[in-house]
Amino acid sequence: MNSLRDIGEDALIQRLIRLVPRDPSPLAGPGDDCAVIDPGPGSAMLQLLKTDAMVAGIHFLPDSPARAVGWKAAARVVSDFAAMGGRPERFLITLALDPQSPLCWAEELYRGIGDCLSAFDAVLAGGETSSVPAGSAAVISIAATGCVPRDQLVLRSTGKPGHALFVTGTLGGSLRGKHLSFSPRSKEANWLVSNYKPTAMMDVSDGLAKDLPRLAAASGCGFELDRERLPVTPGCTLAQALGDGEDFELLFACEEARSAAMLAAWPAAFPDLPLSRIGQLVASGSGETLAGGWDHFGPQVS
Amino acid sequence: MNSLRDIGEDALIQRLIRLVPRDPSPLAGPGDDCAVIDPGPGSAMLQLLKTDAMVAGIHFLPDSPARAVGWKAAARVVSDFAAMGGRPERFLITLALDPQSPLCWAEELYRGIGDCLSAFDAVLAGGETSSVPAGSAAVISIAATGCVPRDQLVLRSTGKPGHALFVTGTLGGSLRGKHLSFSPRSKEANWLVSNYKPTAMMDVSDGLAKDLPRLAAASGCGFELDRERLPVTPGCTLAQALGDGEDFELLFACEEARSAAMLAAWPAAFPDLPLSRIGQLVASGSGETLAGGWDHFGPQVS
Numbered sequence: 001m002n003s004l005r006d007i008g009e010d011a012l013i014q015r016l017i018r019l020v021p022r023d024p025s026p027l028a029g030p031g032d033d034c035a036v037i038d039p040g041p042g043s044a045m046l047q048l049l050k051t052d053a054m055v056a057g058i059h060f061l062p063d064s065p066a067r068a069v070g071w072k073a074a075a076r077v078v079s080d081f082a083a084m085g086g087r088p089e090r091f092l093i094t095l096a097l098d099p100q101s102p103l104c105w106a107e108e109l110y111r112g113i114g115d116c117l118s119a120f121d122a123v124l125a126g127g128e129t130s131s132v133p134a135g136s137a138a139v140i141s142i143a144a145t146g147c148v149p150r151d152q153l154v155l156r157s158t159g160k161p162g163h164a165l166f167v168t169g170t171l172g173g174s175l176r177g178k179h180l181s182f183s184p185r186s187k188e189a190n191w192l193v194s195n196y197k198p199t200a201m202m203d204v205s206d207g208l209a210k211d212l213p214r215l216a217a218a219s220g221c222g223f224e225l226d227r228e229r230l231p232v233t234p235g236c237t238l239a240q241a242l243g244d245g246e247d248f249e250l251l252f253a254c255e256e257a258r259s260a261a262m263l264a265a266w267p268a269a270f271p272d273l274p275l276s277r278i279g280q281l282v283a284s285g286s287g288e289t290l291a292g293g294w295d296h297f298g299p300q301v302s
Numbered sequence: 303m304n305s306l307r308d309i310g311e312d313a314l315i316q317r318l319i320r321l322v323p324r325d326p327s328p329l330a331g332p333g334d335d336c337a338v339i340d341p342g343p344g345s346a347m348l349q350l351l352k353t354d355a356m357v358a359g360i361h362f363l364p365d366s367p368a369r370a371v372g373w374k375a376a377a378r379v380v381s382d383f384a385a386m387g388g389r390p391e392r393f394l395i396t397l398a399l400d401p402q403s404p405l406c407w408a409e410e411l412y413r414g415i416g417d418c419l420s421a422f423d424a425v426l427a428g429g430e431t432s433s434v435p436a437g438s439a440a441v442i443s444i445a446a447t448g449c450v451p452r453d454q455l456v457l458r459s460t461g462k463p464g465h466a467l468f469v470t471g472t473l474g475g476s477l478r479g480k481h482l483s484f485s486p487r488s489k490e491a492n493w494l495v496s497n498y499k500p501t502a503m504m505d506v507s508d509g510l511a512k513d514l515p516r517l518a519a520a521s522g523c524g525f526e527l528d529r530e531r532l533p534v535t536p537g538c539t540l541a542q543a544l545g546d547g548e549d550f551e552l553l554f555a556c557e558e559a560r561s562a563a564m565l566a567a568w569p570a571a572f573p574d575l576p577l578s579r580i581g582q583l584v585a586s587g588s589g590e591t592l593a594g595g596w597d598h599f600g601p602q603v604s
Contacts, residue, residue: 016429091322132359
């Protein structure tokens, strides 16, 4: 009998979503950072929907500061909205906790969520609490609605061969602390879609080695990665930059013709954040492959 | 140091939601079955948002048929939309599972979710999968959007003293199987809001002993319960009818003047489902109290 580990996360999702009725809207759907809902041609804004979960022992350690865990849980979702050019609006927060958990832990967690909602102008709309059996891991599941102006929406699937690939910030080393305190690239994404609209974009959550192939495949492309230009976090190896995951930086494709102007304008807008050209999209079937990155259900590599 | 068990679920939620920015919309908010979003005065439809979680060992047993578990996970959400007079639209499904779980279990679960989405005309918009540490309970967290015509929205908080209280179906005995195969009262709720609009409504998920006081309190009322008229499931005791929970029937208040006509019209519309008048709302501070029902974090009573 096959287990989830035998097939891996991406294949699992592909098998599962075939078993339920799907949203017929051409903009929406599993496979991108968020689902996109079109309220109708009269609406200048599209609605974004996102759900994301964090599990104790997987995404945070039981002794991680609860306020930072709460920040991370909400900031991951903000990062997904940013990856589509959008912003968050309303959050639904589900906690599944051992009844023996300290009340102060749950309160600190909520304070951290509140820090993030305040920072990105979002609000709590509802929630749910459930117990888990004694000894089971705590689960924090967050669903949220967001919005994006119709003309600023960026999907993963609309890159073309020849488009240059960029990544914000530096990659690798998230476990040294950044994974609990990162700043979602909401301002940066907004600047990009307003000025130099990417042709495809996503956030790097499972490591470039996992996410770059996803973006390329969604766009029906291959990719070439210029390893010399990869912005490796100081003190990290190239392998860590590719595989650690939880960078929460923006990975995007941009037409060659606007790339130089964008790179020239970036430092004035974001003096403290590097922007690196790391390669390009190429025709499907050519380019290279990457192994590694985080897979919840695949065989884990170190 | 206080634990979650020390304060109980309702008090926990009240403490937590104070720690985050809240939706300023007067229609929305934690405390009702769903959050209600008003897109603006030009819109005839309101949006509903809901999140709900099921945990192995709490809401279902590890050896429960996975397809029935999937049905239940989705049907609980449909029931919440019905409780506000609305219907579901788009689902976001989060699974947190042990990587050793059989693939066929996850697929059967999704088939059950698909059964319910098909039955109630809803679609999958997105999802998330995560691993949990070995031995941890599986968690299924479902968030969904729905809608309700503006003039058919029913809240918990708008009952008045003197309004009669009704419940659909029979109460108690959910663990004998109904909790995995119940039919959300969507058609019934639609009939009610179209013909005899309740003044307050919710679904009975934690037992009448827990939920009736919630409805009354949300409406700023007390209540009187006519135990003689309580529709007890055959083979169950009154205590089970009050406390078992997971009935997923509609509990609602109706103005006295329309109650007789509604009771007279009901059997032709729903010949197989009882509708019972079980008491009335009274002024706050008068009436009675009820103990029992399901509390995830309170001391558990049998």
